[in-house]
Amino acid sequence: MTVEKLSLSEFKGAMLAIADGMIASKDLLTQADQAIGDGDHGIGMARGFEAVKAMLSEKNFAQIEEVFFSTGTSLLSSIGGASGAIFGSFFMGAAKGVKGCIELDAPGFKNALAAGLEMVKKRGGANIGDKTMVDALEPAVQAAMAYNGNSLGELSLQVYIAAEAGMQRTKTFTARIGKAKTLGERTLGFADPGSISITLIFKFFSDYLKQMA
Amino acid sequence: MTVEKLSLSEFKGAMLAIADGMIASKDLLTQADQAIGDGDHGIGMARGFEAVKAMLSEKNFAQIEEVFFSTGTSLLSSIGGASGAIFGSFFMGAAKGVKGCIELDAPGFKNALAAGLEMVKKRGGANIGDKTMVDALEPAVQAAMAYNGNSLGELSLQVYIAAEAGMQRTKTFTARIGKAKTLGERTLGFADPGSISITLIFKFFSDYLKQMA
């Protein structure tokens, strides 16, 4: 039995699980950024999701979009750097996809993903192959669109799997954007840190749904 | 058969041998200074005796005192630091002990040593037990004074042996002067770098006389 949708409070619980997972991934993400960036990605994400946790425990929400939006603004204002703007934009954008919803179902999640991707690309201008989190996010969104069922659990697993594959592909790209870009060929063999983060976010979401089922 | 005295040109040769020996001792002296000082003693002594070598090859001398004096001024102006002043003063002082001599014999050498020590103490104010080169030089001068023969070779060996013993004794002293003084008890077990230098100077002189015999 898989989960079809999440109530507002369940979705809040999912976001909390994502936050805990990201905080616990601090060292892994920092090491990924040490290899080809400036070594702060895990620090930033951990700081960001600490802020998300604090926000979630303080605020009451009436709609799904508020959870997305407040997660986005929390990340934006606490991380700073490229990932603050990008991951902040992702969640703030996602909010636009679920306007008025009080539950999150598969179609809603698809819309949220698509709107999140749009916002990320608008803000950062990165395209597939630039070795950024877009290389994981865009295939994830495509996988979501290709999914025809109505299980949020299944959908989120597809999304995670596609993001993971996209993240793995970044190892074969030379960076064209962000702090890694001057490394050129030396970035080969290393995954983009931000693509690992978005993959983990989807993984923790999928795990949460699995564990609910 | 041991050497009774040195002609002016032989003495010049002896000074050259000392210079070569000191230049070759650079690393050893630097390491001694790294342990309890600022790690530059060998560098300074090598620079000083390079200058002495250059001076010896340029200048012509009429008297023993000129060799002593020019060695002293060469050291003084090329080493700088504490050892420039101290070793410069030693040789410049020694010159006063052999005024008018055109050969160096045992009495002359004794006088030179005594005058050198006097100048060192006047300039630096160090006494036995302060953990400086005086701890090697002063017993060496005392040994010279106690020597009643007239072999310069024998005398120089006595001087070297006494300096060596004095140098070894500095390992049991805590520094009271110079850059090592704040190390206090931590200087225990290490010989004072300058006392090693003066011992080596006497050793190379003694070796030179031995090899002549």
Added chain:
Amino acid sequence: MIKKVINNPKDVVVETADGLILAYHGDVKKIENSNAIKRTEIRPGKVCLLVGGGSGHEPLFAGFVGENLADGAVSGNVFAAPAPDQILAATKALDQGKGVLYLYGNYAGDNMNFDIAAELAESEGIATKTVRIYDDVASAPLERITDRRGIAGDLFVIKIAGGAAAKLDSLEEVYRVAAKARDLTRSMGVALAPGSIPETGQPTFTIGEGEIEIGMGLHGEAGVSREKMMPADELVSRMTDLILKDLPFKSGDEVCLLINNLGATTMMELLIVNRKVRALLAEKQITVHDTLIGSYCTSQEMAGFSISLLKLDGELKQYYDLPAKSFAFTKG
């Protein structure tokens, strides 16, 4: 684990700001709700200059707030651009009705965060313009100059922009002069040993015993090539060549020269570098109007340095020569 004189690593940015504000002895004050500072006295009606970026490069940026320099500075976390709300708070605190010029290094994070802030400022009726500094010749070819990173050349652009903002009356004009200074500035760095981020205590990159990285970026991003250590004169020649032919600088040009310490390099080395740079410039009949040597734009305790040249024209020279006074840069 690199030893650092800090308390809780999470507090370094805030404690650094506290220490800096005290060192300014009243010339600057903290901006509420932001890790930012502003001059205590700003002439009403003045076009304001806001600089900023990630922390970890001290005294950049906040050390350059002062007379004929920046009016305010906003600092992010270590190696992370400040967040939009911080930038917005600083923008609002500075604006005197004539708008605010944003001046910062060209990094994805800074670009996005300052852009978001600019949009928010606009919606609150505050005009902003932006000059992104991209002086680092090592970081992209000339055809893609806007992909280049901003490094120590920041200092020249801040100096000129600060002068222009003190003297000129319109945001457009200040923007024009600042952009010109940016366009006439070129830099090139080299790293010998890594810096480290306080929160991890780990070096930001690894480099072999006898190796150096030419063109290393300010956060430890890779440069143009990793090489064996070489004599100073050879290294400086290679770096200077790359700078000179990029603008290009030509015989008869007059320049300002900055030799910037990335952190742990000794002043002795920087002066030896200066000697060679000057010899190379003299060979090419390029005259040096002023020389700055020191730690202006650092990457924590990274060992290495950069060379920056600013080509002067009459207008830039007039702003460059204005006296200036701030924590990290005083000019009589």
Added chain:
Amino acid sequence: MIKKVINNPKDVVVETADGLILAYHGDVKKIENSNAIKRTEIRPGKVCLLVGGGSGHEPLFAGFVGENLADGAVSGNVFAAPAPDQILAATKALDQGKGVLYLYGNYAGDNMNFDIAAELAESEGIATKTVRIYDDVASAPLERITDRRGIAGDLFVIKIAGGAAAKLDSLEEVYRVAAKARDLTRSMGVALAPGSIPETGQPTFTIGEGEIEIGMGLHGEAGVSREKMMPADELVSRMTDLILKDLPFKSGDEVCLLINNLGATTMMELLIVNRKVRALLAEKQITVHDTLIGSYCTSQEMAGFSISLLKLDGELKQYYDLPAKSFAFTKG
């Protein structure tokens, strides 16, 4: 073998001087037959101030030659006092008939070499007086204050002595003011990691991973104790306590504060130190008239810093507040 940006290690001192003179843009020139520099323009009839010591501490001493500062500086080899003939040549080049004040750190080597030079100068009819700086509280107990070493407090004494030499007419008077500044200055340092001498490429001391040495000297001479690394606030409290009770500094005192980088420490750390020092001084009702933070008196790339306090009185304050301009120190 520590990497350094140098050419032949034997040439570092001369090449450093060349680079420095170029950076001064005509304000100083080389003194013939000496590794020394002097101001290009010295007022005839002026009492002159000559500073100096071993190299390796750049920008000390030669970076402090300028308006209302030193008139000349003579530099020895790395960590070795200059030789008497060098000092004498500088003395002769400076003297304007009113005599020369020697100002330097209190080390056996400097003392002996400057004393020899003073004797030689006297025999040539040039009057000299000497102020030896011994601000390092860590290096001997107060009863033996003249056994103490001179460290970064040099900067305060040079600033005041330079002002006095610019304004006062007799060597005696300049001496009196300089000695007073020296007597009212106290410092304390700490080292986290060693520097190295270019000719050996070897660190001047070894220190464990998590260890620091409180009171470490400027050449790597041992300090008062070797300890485990501790939080900045605790370290600063211990150092400041030792300084405060030594003079002693008292409630109501007005001081100048210097937080000096020994080499590789980041500005971020120095500012965090400043924050705590100021809190401690405020607690004791000691007011801070001016703060200097930066690399003034280094020990090559040693990591660490020192804290110095100068207690002001009306006379010292007047000289401290004079504008100043040199390579390494400009005050508006």
